[in-house]
Amino acid sequence: MSDIHSVLLKADKCKGCTNCVKNCPTNAIRVHQGQAKIKDEYCIDCGECIRSCEYHAKYASTDRIEEIDDYKYPIALVPPSFYGQFTQNINPTKVILALQELGFYQVWDVALGAEVITAVTKEYLKNNNIPIISSSCPAVVRLVQLLYPELLNYLAPFKSPVEVTAQKAREFIKENEKVKDEEIGIFFITPCPAKMTTVDNPLAMEKSYLDKAIAVDEIYHELIKRVEDIDGYKEIENYNIPYFGISWASNGGEANLLTDINTVSVSGIHNVMSVLEELDRGDLSHIRYFEMVACQPGCVGGVLNIKNPFLAEFNIQNLIKEGVEFVKQDITDYDIKLPMNFKEKSIGSLDDDLIAAMAKLTKLEEEIELLPGLDCAACGAPDCRTLAEDIVNGWANRTDCIFILRQQVADLADEMATLAHALPPVMKRKKEGDDIDED
Missing domain, CATH: 3.40.50.1780 (Rossmann fold)
Known part of the structure; x- marks a missing residue:
């Protein structure tokens, strides 16, 4: 069992669907390259991913x-x-x-x-x-x-x-x-x-x-x-x-x-x-x-x-x-009093360096504006803002968003079609009846 959590992943059973991603209350799960990953610092072991996984790829490790x-x-x-x-x-x-x-x-x-x-x-x-x-x-x-x-x-x-x-x-x-x-x-x-x-x-x-x-x-x-x-x-x-x-x-x-x-x-x-x-x-x-x-x-x-x-x-x-x-x-x-106070569970900021963090925050806002805002989770992140954070931190790419990828593919197809009709002169075929230069 993990020293941190009891909810674990069976990688060989994961099919890369995003049911667990969409149902996780703390955005602790991502799917990259067809494989789910649990971010330990966000997991609260609620078991929602176990409940929602049709392939039984999530499980709880307990004692025997x-x-x-x-x-x-x-x-x-x-x-x-x-x-x-x-x-x-x-x-x-x-x-x-x-x-x-x-x-x-x-x-x-x-x-x-x-x-x-x-x-x-x-x-x-x-x-x-x-x-x-x-x-x-x-x-x-x-x-x-x-x-x-x-x-x-x-x-x-x-x-x-x-x-x-x-x-x-x-x-x-x-x-x-x-x-x-x-x-x-x-x-x-x-x-x-x-x-x-x-x-x-x-x-x-x-x-x-x-x-x-x-x-x-x-x-x-x-x-x-x-x-x-x-x-x-x-x-x-x-x-x-x-x-x-x-x-x-x-x-x-x-x-x-x-x-x-x-x-x-x-x-x-x-x-x-x-x-x-x-x-x-x-x-x-x-x-x-x-x-x-x-x-x-x-x-x-x-x-x-x-x-x-x-x-x-x-x-x-x-x-x-x-x-x-x-x-x-x-x-x-009974001894009912807790010996310590409940403390905030700090999670990673954009960057430990304040200046770098401010720069990433600006980039984060730019990425959010570029993303469609549909929160469909098809990218493997639970919502567009989380994907933007992952992009800024280098954990994901903008083209992980299927809508941006589809637009880029469409733009590329249009560009290829345009290029196909704009061949250089040496590659153009002469029409029948055109004069042929003779030496």
Whole structure:
């Protein structure tokens, strides 16, 4: 896996179409000479390119089930959305028992961390008048860092439910089992590549409390065999299903728990961008809390899931009907505060030298004027402005634009036709009856 991103390209499967280019929210992909390329500095691992690629040339690199054998005490963290992969007759208790049969020493519900973050957020909103953006979706946080840095102060300054649960699980087993830290392996069952990326590149933290992340589509088929063999309803000692926290799996689940607060729930990365644009303009100051997730309709729509997202959402809604209250927990048992602030993700300017950058800016404006402004993406860049930037930086040519190329070919054809009728005298044929010079 890349040390920077989990979304990668299978070059041999890429056909050079521009579906990924047109659907990437941050203009991170280009197609040159029939091959897609991902610009690491622009990628937020949202997985839209995986979703839109018909040839399966984009994929998410995650960890393997077999890696649990590398640890004496492997711990599984189950996200709320994972329960949406199972029908009503398979309750969370069965899923946990099946994971233990698979080889995990303990299984922890990320929904417990979600309930804690909900309670903390309620208190935080009482003491802060500015709009707050949920920081639970890493793709959204990276989007804000990259394109909307002026909104960084609006991000909730809390660890994600995954991280607070991982930290709690690690500390619990170290204290109760008296084991060494390196003997513990915290595995998150991830529905999306963005959460996979946070294992090696955590947000506003130096190091993640996670050790590995296994994709849902990697573990599901191994797990379903065991789940179906568990008969009836079995109980686990001292375990209460965190129904309220599980509601975080689908759009609105997080905001609905923040009663008596003006909230907006947005799912789908392009929808998130449209709302962030309005928030940036100051048009949504009356909204107190923004629940934003990159996948639609929530984490159940993550590209690494198995089930149709709307069926998974249906399964979640049926499951949480049984919940009546938050699981009783001591919030002080969790360390929810981020050790660092969210920082702007700086991307390359036109040039490090100011004078050269100004010259390139002038050239950029000239190139934009020359291009048709149709934003068709046929050139391999997402829009004409991006192509102009690539031309200025030497990554593309003006003739990559098919409209300019077609015009140049037409002009060349006209010129060749003109030349064909303007042969020099020595190449002209004499007409019949013309006098022939004699010596």
